[in-house]
Amino acid sequence: MPRSDGIIIGIDAGTSVLKAVAFELSGRQIASASARNRYQTGEDGSVTQSLGQTWSDCVSALLGLSDKVSDLASRAVAIAVTGQGDGTWLVGAGNAPVDDAWLWLDARAASTVTRLSAEANSRARFEATGTGLNTCQQGAQLAHMDRFMPELLDQAETALHCKDWLYLNLTGVRATDPSEASFTFGNFRSRQYDPVVIDALGLGRRRSLLPEIIDGTEISHPLTGEAAKAVGLLAGTPVCLGYVDMVMTALGAGVRTGGQNAACSTIGSTGVHMRAKAVPDVHLNDEGTGYVIALPIPGIVTQVQTNMGATINIDWILRIAADLMSDGDRQVSYSDLIPRIDTWFAESRPTNLLYHPYISEAGERGPFVNAHARAGFTGLSMRHGFADMLRAVVEGLGMATRDCYAAMGDMPSELRITGGAARSRALRSSLSAAVKAPVRISDREEAGAAGVAMMAAVAIGAYPDMDSCIAEWVTPLLGEAEAPNVEDAERYDRLFDAYKDVREAIAPTWDKLAQH
Numbered sequence: 001m002p003r004s005d006g007i008i009i010g011i012d013a014g015t016s017v018l019k020a021v022a023f024e025l026s027g028r029q030i031a032s033a034s035a036r037n038r039y040q041t042g043e044d045g046s047v048t049q050s051l052g053q054t055w056s057d058c059v060s061a062l063l064g065l066s067d068k069v070s071d072l073a074s075r076a077v078a079i080a081v082t083g084q085g086d087g088t089w090l091v092g093a094g095n096a097p098v099d100d101a102w103l104w105l106d107a108r109a110a111s112t113v114t115r116l117s118a119e120a121n122s123r124a125r126f127e128a129t130g131t132g133l134n135t136c137q138q139g140a141q142l143a144h145m146d147r148f149m150p151e152l153l154d155q156a157e158t159a160l161h162c163k164d165w166l167y168l169n170l171t172g173v174r175a176t177d178p179s180e181a182s183f184t185f186g187n188f189r190s191r192q193y194d195p196v197v198i199d200a201l202g203l204g205r206r207r208s209l210l211p212e213i214i215d216g217t218e219i220s221h222p223l224t225g226e227a228a229k230a231v232g233l234l235a236g237t238p239v240c241l242g243y244v245d246m247v248m249t250a251l252g253a254g255v256r257t258g259g260q261n262a263a264c265s266t267i268g269s270t271g272v273h274m275r276a277k278a279v280p281d282v283h284l285n286d287e288g289t290g291y292v293i294a295l296p297i298p299g300i301v302t303q304v305q306t307n308m309g310a311t312i313n314i315d316w317i318l319r320i321a322a323d324l325m326s327d328g329d330r331q332v333s334y335s336d337l338i339p340r341i342d343t344w345f346a347e348s349r350p351t352n353l354l355y356h357p358y359i360s361e362a363g364e365r366g367p368f369v370n371a372h373a374r375a376g377f378t379g380l381s382m383r384h385g386f387a388d389m390l391r392a393v394v395e396g397l398g399m400a401t402r403d404c405y406a407a408m409g410d411m412p413s414e415l416r417i418t419g420g421a422a423r424s425r426a427l428r429s430s431l432s433a434a435v436k437a438p439v440r441i442s443d444r445e446e447a448g449a450a451g452v453a454m455m456a457a458v459a460i461g462a463y464p465d466m467d468s469c470i471a472e473w474v475t476p477l478l479g480e481a482e483a484p485n486v487e488d489a490e491r492y493d494r495l496f497d498a499y500k501d502v503r504e505a506i507a508p509t510w511d512k513l514a515q516h
Helices: 051-068 110-117 122-129 138-148 150-155 162-171 178-185 195-200 204-209 225-231 245-253 311-325 334-347 386-406 425-435 447-459 466-473 486-505 507-514
Strands: 007-013 017-024 029-036 047-049 076-083 089-091 158-160 238-241 263-267 271-278 291-294 300-307 354-356 376-378 415-418 439-441
Touching: 007 051, 007 162, 007 245, 007 447, 017 051, 017 447, 029 051, 047 051, 051 162, 051 225, 076 162, 076 245, 076 447, 089 150, 089 162, 110 138, 122 178, 122 195, 138 150, 138 178, 138 204, 158 162, 162 225, 162 238, 178 291, 195 204, 238 447, 245 263, 245 271, 245 291, 245 300, 245 415, 245 447, 245 466, 263 386, 263 425, 271 386, 300 386, 311 334, 311 386, 334 386, 334 425, 354 386, 354 486, 386 425, 386 486, 415 425, 425 439, 425 486, 447 466, 486 507
Parallel strands: 007 076, 076 238, 263 415, 415 439
Antiparallel strands: 007 017, 017 029, 089 158, 263 271, 271 300, 291 300, 354 376
16 A cells, blocks of 8 residues: 555646646645646648657646645655547657647648548448547548658657657656547457557558557556656656546546446537446447547446537627627726626526527537538527527537437436536536536546546555545535426427427538638
């Protein structure tokens, strides 16, 4: 057993911020430090990030954490790392970067996705991975590189992801985890690479680029002397390679508690909707969209749908209101109006006004994929005012959430919510009514870092298994369940068919508008 005053360090290398967070073995968060992430965008759709800078940022965050926690080096019993998913981080001889990483935001592989999706073995690839092909994924990006930039792959020895690159710098080991390996190149049932998938991507001759798969709850590697000197920790400290940040966040926020599977939605700029399921319960939709991502629990996975636009829809309508309210010297910011959302929502009355929240310029990706999808109101009349329109926008996020969960099968029995928007009573009530289930908010501040630290807690023997760790780290931080309003839930039931009818019928119009 690790020392009683031991600390687990969770590293979460997100797209915006890289964080290092210190947790006691009981799960209590005691300090965090961060470094702002930086990436470059190009007119060709490229979005890239320096591998060297990412490691420097990790070093900076860990040193910053040492400044906040006394005796961190001697008390640290494990380090665990997760990070932004998808993307391609190529390393060559001597573990040197081949080029800047292609991030999940990179759109250059779009033509390759279109080509591969039209091939006869595309469905077989989806049946194995449970994951729809997208430009963000390493499989699509490697296939694109192989066809148009083969020199990059010729120089590379291993294709990693963000967290894998940090793990390599911490331990000297090239590896990836079961979650990213199986939803990109493998089978979610076996959590191993699948030749059917690799062949469907046309990457058979590049198979050697794929690293060993290790599970961080079972295997760890020691912090190297060189890395220890750089980050101010002790050589030999166990380092755990976590699963991708999406499921680490869900794990830390309560996608599974009390040995029971639940659902978790993260409502931020985008919406991420996840259900924990036993492998036989996975429902693969006909459209071939979504993800199936393994959890660090035997036989349990998460099924995921993501929609491009969540709170950015609310930002949009508040910006319009702020512009109209600004006058001369009196300037109103949309952020000033955020505290008024719940009041406006309460002042409005339930109507049949529908809003489809496809405000993102990138269109939609869940539960359907259409880059030309655009937002719109349906049923607007003279009797509707601003508060009614705001209500429709908030309820539209509820409809989109239901649309995503419907694509995964039945509605969840309970929904856990994370993200800053979860503070809004209006949004919580809309999500609850939409899925006809109680909602709960987690008080966990850094759910992603906590999720990966939980893996390390199991790996070092502080807990016998993940469910026992969840009981202490997650369950006590879940708020009271908020039951759905019965009348609102019935109204959502009546309107949801119309919501789907509109989005399916209007799709040809989106395509026509995109031509002008």
